[in-house]
Amino acid sequence: NAGVTQTPKFQVLKTGQSMTLQCAQDMNHNSMYWYRQDPGMGLRLIYYSASEGTTDKGEVPNGYNVSRLNKREFSLRLESAAPSQTSVYFCASSESEREGSYEQYFGPGTRLTVT
Amino acid sequence: QQQVKQSPQSLIVQKGGISIINCAYENTAFDYFPWYQQFPGKGPALLIAIRPDVSEKKEGRFTISFNKSAKQFSLHIMDSQPGDSATYFCAASEGGYQKVTFGTGTKLQVIP
Numbered sequence: 001n002a003g004v005t006q007t008p009k010f011q012v013l014k015t016g017q018s019m020t021l022q023c024a025q026d027m028n029h030n031s032m033y034w035y036r037q038d039p040g041m042g043l044r045l046i047y048y049s050a051s052e053g054t055t056d057k058g059e060v061p062n063g064y065n066v067s068r069l070n071k072r073e074f075s076l077r078l079e080s081a082a083p084s085q086t087s088v089y090f091c092a093s094s095e096s097e098r099e100g101s102y103e104q105y106f107g108p109g110t111r112l113t114v115t
Numbered sequence: 116q117q118q119v120k121q122s123p124q125s126l127i128v129q130k131g132g133i134s135i136i137n138c139a140y141e142n143t144a145f146d147y148f149p150w151y152q153q154f155p156g157k158g159p160a161l162l163i164a165i166r167p168d169v170s171e172k173k174e175g176r177f178t179i180s181f182n183k184s185a186k187q188f189s190l191h192i193m194d195s196q197p198g199d200s201a202t203y204f205c206a207a208s209e210g211g212y213q214k215v216t217f218g219t220g221t222k223l224q225v226i227p
Contacts, residue, residue, distance in 0.1 A: 035217075044217070059216075102147055106159050109158055
């Protein structure tokens with residue numbers, strides 16, 4: 001069981017370039033999430049997918065798009081990267097509920113720098 | 116707008132001491148309050164969680180205290196160990212698992 005995997009681990013982009021961050025989970029979870037983590041800001045939800053075929057905006061969706069490719073995979077796309085998108089990006093997944101817990105399982109993160 | 120306020124931003128505790136991290140929330144519809152622990156270079160992992168129908172939950176050395184009327188909750192780490200050194204995030208959600216709002220994090224350092 002790999003849990004939640006993310007690729008790439010590190011990426012440097014120039015302003016205006018595009019890229020897609022990949023995320024996959026092998027726990028058969030229905031829900032998946034994308035967060036960004038910035039110093040002093042905690043984790044902020046970008047987009048989430050409650051189930052295959054659905055996506056919804058979180059707190060900071062501007063400048064991002066997502067695709068729930070299938071139940072396992074949830075990708076995050078930056079169409080035209082900006083320095084303000086320099087951050088660490090985390091993907092997470094969860095079941096709706098398990099023994100009263102709504103635990104989210106996080107991947108190892110992607111550290112993105114936009115110059 | 117920060118819906119979950121967390122303090123302190125950083126904390127240094129001696130080995131064996133008690134670490135206390137506080138959080139306050141505004142949205143009275145929040146009904147699930149987890150704490151996540153994050154080690155450097157890793158993703159966060161669930162540590163302990165509480166619902167507002169109980170005032171305290173204990174798991175080993177970790178205890179959540181919850182004050183519904185004050186809209187505050189806190190994490191207590193008893194007998195703190197150097198291995199507890201990590202960043203801790205409180206969080207809150209409404210209706211369970213989907214839109215989780217995280218606090219800004221507390222970096223804990225436990226010194227020998």
